[in-house]
Amino acid sequence: MTKGQIEAKISEAVSKFEIEFMGRGPKEINTLILQDMIIIKLNGFLSKSEKNLSENQQGVKLIKDARTALFENARDYFEDMIKKIIDINILSTHSDVSTKTGQKIIILTSDCNIEQIIMKNNER
Incomplete structure (x- = not known):
């Protein structure tokens, strides 16, 4: 699989995860593999209730x-x-x-350079 295909698969899986475990999926999701990191940015994931709660500090703390x-x-x-x-x-x-x-940001770190592994696997 190419880097782009892996990033797309991760985005799809994270979207399903958000629906299953958090109650709803994001409006938009982007995944980027960069060296030893996987960076996932979700946009539009707050529910209407959470948006209303976020209007004061106590609500922000509760949501977080x-x-x-x-x-x-x-x-x-x-x-x-x-x-x-x-x-x-x-x-x-x-x-x-x-x-x-x-927005929600998820960053995973690995013990290896993921980009290099993908390139090596695609050279085979």
């Missing part, structure tokens, strides 16, 4: 805490899902949400 807890509870499943698409060792997974922009 709930989203973080939900993601942490499903972290192993999430990482296994990525490993099925691209066989790498994941060192860490980071996630944060912006209630201001409605």
Whole structure:
């Protein structure tokens, strides 16, 4: 598979994950593989209720805490899902949400240069 095909498969899997574990999928999702990282940006993932809650600091904290807890509870499943698409060792997974922009960023780091592995596999 090419880098673009792998990025598309990851985006598709993350969208399904968001629907299954977080209750709804994003309006848009982009995945970028860069050296030893997989960077996933989701746009438009907040529900109407969350948008309303985000109008004050207490609501922002509540959204962030709930989203973080939900993601942490499903972290192993999430990482296994990525490993099925691209066989790498994941060192860490980071996630944060912006209630201001409605974006979520997920960054996974690996113990190898993923781009080089993809290039080597495509040379065979």
